[in-house]
Amino acid sequence: MRKIIAKMLIHKSGNNTFIYVIAMVSGLSGMLFGYDTGVISGAILFIKQEYTLLPFIQGLVISAVLIGAIIGAFIGGTLADRYGRRKMIIVAAIIFTGGAIGTSLTLNIIFLIIGRIIVGIAIGMASFIAPLYISEMSPPRIRGSLVSLNQLFITIGIVISYLVDYAFTPISGWRYMLGLAAIPSLILLIAMTFMPNSPRWLVNNRKMDKARSTLIEIRRTNNINNELNEIMTSLDKQKGGRKELFSPLIKPAMIVGISLAIFQQVTGINTVIYYAPTIFEFAGFQSAAAAIFATIIVGIVNVGFTLVAIFLLDRVGRRKLLLLGLAGMSGMLIMLGIVFFLPSLLNQLGTLAAIGLISYVAFFAIGLGPVFWLLISEIYPLKVRGLAMSIVTEANWGSNLIIALTFLTLIQLLGRAGTFWLYAVVGILALIFTYVYVPETKGRTLEEIEEHWRGGKHPRELGR
Ligand code: BGC
Secondary structure (H helix, E strand, C coil): CHHHHHHHHHHHHCCCHHHHHHHHHHHHHHHHHHHHHHCHHHHHHHHHHHCCCCHHHHHHHHHHHHHHHHHHHHHHHHHHHHHCHHHHHHHHHHHHHHHHHHHHCCCCHHHHHHHHHHHHHHHHHHHHHHHHHHHHHCCHHHHHHHHHHHHHHHHHHHHHHHHHHHHHHHHCCHHHHHHCCHHHHHHHHHHHCCCCCCHHHHHHCCCHHHHHHHHHHHHCCCCCHHHHHHHHHHHHCCCCCHHHHCCCCCHHHHHHHHHHHHHHHHCCHHHHHHHHHHHHHHCCCCCHHHHHHHHHHHHHHHHHHHHHHHHHHHHHCHHHHHHHHHHHHHHHHHHHHHHHHCHHHHHHHHHHHHHHHHHHHHHHHHCHHHHHHHHHCCCCCHHHHHHHHHHHHHHHHHHHHHHHHHHHHHHHHHHHHHHHHHHHHHHHHHHHHHHHHCCCCCCCCHHHHHHHHHCCCCHHHCCC
8 A cells, every 4th residue: 555655656756755745644743733732721720720739730731741741752752763763753653643632522630631641652652753753754855854843843843733722712712722633633543554664674673685675665766775775784883772872882872862962942933932921911012812912923933943944954954954043043032031031122123022032932943943853863872772762852842841840930039031031142152052063964864964973083084
């Protein structure tokens, strides 16, 4: 069946079509990541009314997904290395579907929290296994755009969640808000069963015939021997296992991944994505409707600039976009701090804050958003790729949780201006770190990148 679909697609529209379809299908899990993390901001308003929740329990309902994601990231790595990337995306799709139906039918708040933790587990797994799978399938020339389709889907999922929340607000329909995720989950589940295994994972598991036929199928040529040999040669040089991760040769790649994971969250993106209405209200937007409308604009800008990144990543490279993005984000955070600090600007506060927030998100979307997930899918050796990505992804979700739990307290302690300035300081540190330490992977095969680490060279020398 799969072969027939591949042939039809290729026959209709050229060489890379099947690989684009593979990236879009697995990218659907990104849409669920975005939707399921975004939807709660609207749903919570009605859940807290229905169950008259204390603030602590409210916080738990909101952060349950993040707790689940940390667990999912933890277990996903070993599973993806052992059972394969494709199978684990299918498992995540089953959990997404069950979680959506379960949480929408829940009888009480405890089941709801448990259900949201379970959905979180799927998000945590899919958040890195989808980029990993796409990266291993892609030809180097277009790997950046293909892997970043996943980030594009995340941003689309966030916008859809805002729109669905908005649409069901008049009937307080939180059960619909949570339950609707079952539709994309089912599509992901069905479509993924037609997708092939990652050829690199197949080689690692000594399924050579399958690896060969999959490569022929996705590259659409019989001329795959070079690629296959390159994968095998590089595998022969690897030991694998947890120990290798922090061996002197691979350590620099772990430092790059873990640092970018933390920077991606600690520069505050999710405070804007999820607290945007609150921030717009601080900035003097009078009605809730205006604040929600501005939030939808934020979401759309996020999608639009991720598209720009997809266009540029394989042309300009990862580093330049990351540097530009971080510089812009830090600049906008400084400006937001000033806007909130100087009462004399109060008249223009709303407009300036809106411009600052929207530009900040645009800079995130062309840099740190897609580049983080892309780089971590490229820089680890095949034998430990799942494991390494899972550790880095845990750092990402862990920092996400910390920021979610501390944002409102930070505002109380440091004030609005102080909080934005604190994020700005982290942004500047991230900028310096990227300049000094982050490698350029554009156009390299995954095996060339591995070879670079084995040579014991500084990360920056890659791509110079
Ligand atoms: C981040 C998420 C964030 C999203 C926003 C992703 O790359 O990991 O935490 O919500 O981008 O677009």
